Amino acid sequence: MIHLAEQIEAAVAAVRRHWKERPVAGIILGTGLGGFARHIERATHVNYGDIPNFPATTAAGHAGRLVCGTLDGRPVVAFQGRFHLYEGWSAEQASLPVRLLRGLDAETLIVSNAAGGLNPQYRVGDLMLIDDHINLMFANPLIGVNDDLLGPRFPDMCAPYDRQLQDVALQTALDHKFALHRGVYVSMLGPTYETRAEYRMCRTLGGDAVGMSTVPEVVAAVHAGMRIVGVSTITNVGTPDALDETDHDAVQTVAATAGEKLAAIVRAVVAAA
Ligand code: HPA
Numbered sequence: 255m256i257h258l259a260e261q262i263e264a265a266v267a268a269v270r271r272h273w274k275e276r277p278v279a280g281i282i283l284g285t286g287l288g289g290f291a292r293h294i295e296r297a298t299h300v301n302y303g304d305i306p307n308f309p310a311t312t313a314a315g316h317a318g319r320l321v322c323g324t325l326d327g328r329p330v331v332a333f334q335g336r337f338h339l340y341e342g343w344s345a346e347q348a349s350l351p352v353r354l355l356r357g358l359d360a361e362t363l364i365v366s367n368a369a370g371g372l373n374p375q376y377r378v379g380d381l382m383l384i385d386d387h388i389n390l391m392f393a394n395p396l397i398g399v400n401d402d403l404l405g406p407r408f409p410d411m412c413a414p415y416d417r418q419l420q421d422v423a424l425q426t427a428l429d430h431k432f433a434l435h436r437g438v439y440v441s442m443l444g445p446t447y448e449t450r451a452e453y454r455m456c457r458t459l460g461g462d463a464v465g466m467s468t469v470p471e472v473v474a475a476v477h478a479g480m481r482i483v484g485v486s487t488i489t490n491v492g493t494p495d496a497l498d499e500t501d502h503d504a505v506q507t508v509a510a511t512a513g514e515k516l517a518a519i520v521r522a523v524v525a526a527a
Contacts, residue, residue: 258346258353259401264306265350266357273298273322275329279527280355281520282471284367286506287487288317288334289513290520297323302335305354309337309347325524331355338467340445345395348467349474353404356478362419362527363475364520368505369465369486370448372457373437376488381515382435382463383423384415384484387472390456391441395470396477405477414472416481419523423483426522432515437462439486441469447500453492463488483523487512 283290291297300320302308317334324330333351337343352363369382376382400407420436427434440456442448444466448456456464463486475482489505490498 257401259403261307261350262353262357265308265354268305269300269320269322269354269358272300275322277322277329277331277355277358277360279330279362279364279524280351280360281330281332281364282336282351282366283332283334284336284365284467284487286368286489287366287513287516290517291321291332291334293517293521294321294323294325294330294332297321308350309341309343326521328524330524331358331360336467336471339391339393339443339470340466345391345393345397345470348470349395352471352474352478352480356475356480360480362481362483362523363471364523365468365471365482365484366516367465367468367486368489369439369463370453370500371463371488371491372440372453373435373462374493376435376462376491378488378491379512380433380435380488381427381512381519382437382439382486382488383420384439384468384486385420385436386415387439387441387469388459388461389441389469389473391443391469393443393470395474405479409473409477411476414476414482415484419481419483419526422522422526423485423519426519427515430515430518434519435462439468439484440464442466448492450495456492464492481527485516485519487516
């Protein structure tokens with residue numbers, strides 16, 4: 255088995271062959287949110303297939319490449335496509351993009367995803383700033399021998415999401431006059447959407463939105479000492495007692511229409527990072 259540090263080194267070297275700048279932030283684009291990458295100027299594309307140890311993405315709505323360039327003049331890297339545990343990747347593999355980003359010297363991670371709303375106040379198309387999370391994947395990217403050069407054995411999780419950058423996101427929503435909830439993201443393994451009983455459980459446990467990603471990446475970013483901002487697009491609502499069918503095409507369409515709101519937040523966070 256190749257050690258994580260060597261995998262990261264090889265991935266960083268591959269990206270460096272195409273792009274030499276130091277990103278101030280990296281953005282992981284969730285389901286239906288890949289369109290954000292068109293805002294990136296002077297873009298250099300690196301396919302995941304050309305990055306050693308990067309899994310090939312298979313989930314619908316995910317392109318599978320890195321878009322390196324500038325956003326309002328500041329160097330950034332956007333990940334069009336992420337690795338999900340439901341595709342069979344381990345939590346460690348799912349967090350490789352974050353390791354790569356840290357290896358490129360970025361200090362800020364912006365994660366986005368599509369999620370089902372649990373809080374009854376949430377409507378389809380709303381955005382939720384992730385204030386905290388509950389890991390119900392029963393997996394963790396830090397399982398195994400710890401590499402002290404990458405981060406501590408027992409990372410503190412009392413505030414994974416950066417307060418200051420959260421305020422920037424909230425102010426952006428006020429300035430642009432759109433609603434930005436702030437809530438708890440629950441991560442499930444998937445790929446099945448939740449049963450009515452599971453939506454009810456996630457709500458009872460304290461969740462405001464539920465999805466199948468993000469937490470492994472956030473855990474690795476905390477381990478790596480990064481500042482983190484997370485945004486969920488509410489693509490469907492999981493009302494347990496009047497549940498409609500959830501379908502992946504609708505999830506992608508709604509996510510794409512919320513894209514401009516997400517773009518405003520990303521721009522502001524990158525400017526402040
Ligand atoms: N559950 C889990 N993941 C999701 C959902 C959901 O309802 N909607 C979008 N991603």
